[in-house]
Amino acid sequence: MTSGPRARSRLDAVLEHPGQTLIGIDFDGTLAPIVPDPDHAHAEPRAVAALARLGPLLGTVAVVTGRPAQTAVRLGGFRGVAGLEHLVVLGQYGVERWDAATDEFVIPPEPDQVADLEAEIPPLLDRLGQGAARVEHKGRAVVVHTRQLPDPDASFDTLSGPLTALAERHAMVVEPGKNVLEIRSPGIDKGVALRAIVAERGARQVVFVGDDLGDLPAFRVVDQLRTEGLGGLLVCSASHEEDALSGLADVVVQGPDGVATWLEELADELEARAARAS
Numbered sequence: 183m184t185s186g187p188r189a190r191s192r193l194d195a196v197l198e199h200p201g202q203t204l205i206g207i208d209f210d211g212t213l214a215p216i217v218p219d220p221d222h223a224h225a226e227p228r229a230v231a232a233l234a235r236l237g238p239l240l241g242t243v244a245v246v247t248g249r250p251a252q253t254a255v256r257l258g259g260f261r262g263v264a265g266l267e268h269l270v271v272l273g274q275y276g277v278e279r280w281d282a283a284t285d286e287f288v289i290p291p292e293p294d295q296v297a298d299l300e301a302e303i304p305p306l307l308d309r310l311g312q313g314a315a316r317v318e319h320k321g322r323a324v325v326v327h328t329r330q331l332p333d334p335d336a337s338f339d340t341l342s343g344p345l346t347a348l349a350e351r352h353a354m355v356v357e358p359g360k361n362v363l364e365i366r367s368p369g370i371d372k373g374v375a376l377r378a379i380v381a382e383r384g385a386r387q388v389v390f391v392g393d394d395l396g397d398l399p400a401f402r403v404v405d406q407l408r409t410e411g412l413g414g415l416l417v418c419s420a421s422h423e424e425d426a427l428s429g430l431a432d433v434v435v436q437g438p439d440g441v442a443t444w445l446e447e448l449a450d451e452l453e454a455r456a457a458r459a460s
């Protein structure tokens with residue numbers, strides 16, 4: 183399940199105090215396999231089933247994603263799953279929230295500057311010869327996808343500078359990801375979101391599972407929380423596309439399939455301990 187004695191002792195702390203543990207998990211590339219069309223992504227069923235086993239055993243299970251909360255709930259199929267009655271989904275990097283317990287969404291109003299910025303994107307893409315790039319509208323953010331273009335990496339490089347300049351003119355920032363450039367408001371990221379829910383839940387152990395650059399702030403916060411006396415375990419969903427997280431992680435698994443297996447093994451071990459204790 184883990185690699186090395188340090189990772190093992192960090193996992194042991196989780197196993198010994200599951201009720202004080204919060205697990206935060208990313209969606210795309212971690213719970214859901216990467217697919218060309220973002221509307222066709224779906225959570226790996228084995229991973230959802232494993233989370234449903236972990237739900238009653240852990241203090242908190244939270245999906246922390248760049249997706250709008252409503253999209254993540256729909257694509258994840260999280261509503262009404264036995265075992266996930268207390269799941270929390272933090273969407274748009276923590277700006278939005280869904281609580282399974284109440285089935286309520288908290289979705290703040292969209293920033294005014296998004297519509298103005300969006301209007302400038304199609305002519306900019308055309309000028310750069312990238313008019314076929316897919317534009318994903320997320321209400322409070324806009325994502326330009328290059329995965330479906332003939333040369334995704336070259337298109338990403340072509341668009342990176344001009345989209346960053348456009349974002350800056352509208353007081354927004356660019357969040358790069360796997361063949362995506364996402365333009366959104368500054369001020370909140372997955373680290374801020376994770377720290378807030380850890381404090382809200384009074385968690386003493388934090389596990390975070392992620393795969394992409396947008397997960398780095400959460401990885402850094404877990405590191406900081408360790409220096410503040412909490413337990414922390416970092417799991418990387420590795421891929422050939424992004425390597426920024428693997429060197430920081432305690433556990434490296436191969437993509438959403440590996441994540442699902444790791445979650446199943448965690449559930450197996452926690453259920454075995456609970457059975458021994460009863």
Ligand SMILES: O=P(O)(O)OC[C@H]1O[C@H](O[C@H]2O[C@H](CO)[C@@H](O)[C@H](O)[C@H]2O)[C@H](O)[C@@H](O)[C@@H]1O
Nearest residue numbers: 209210216217218220223247248329360361362
């Ligand atoms: O925080 P996450 O849950 O990882 O969401 C981040 C972005 O993920 C989505 O894009 C990624 O997944 C797509 C579907 O598999 C894929 O086509 C794309 O290339 C990936 O980068 C999503 O579309 C974005 O809105 C999210 O910001």
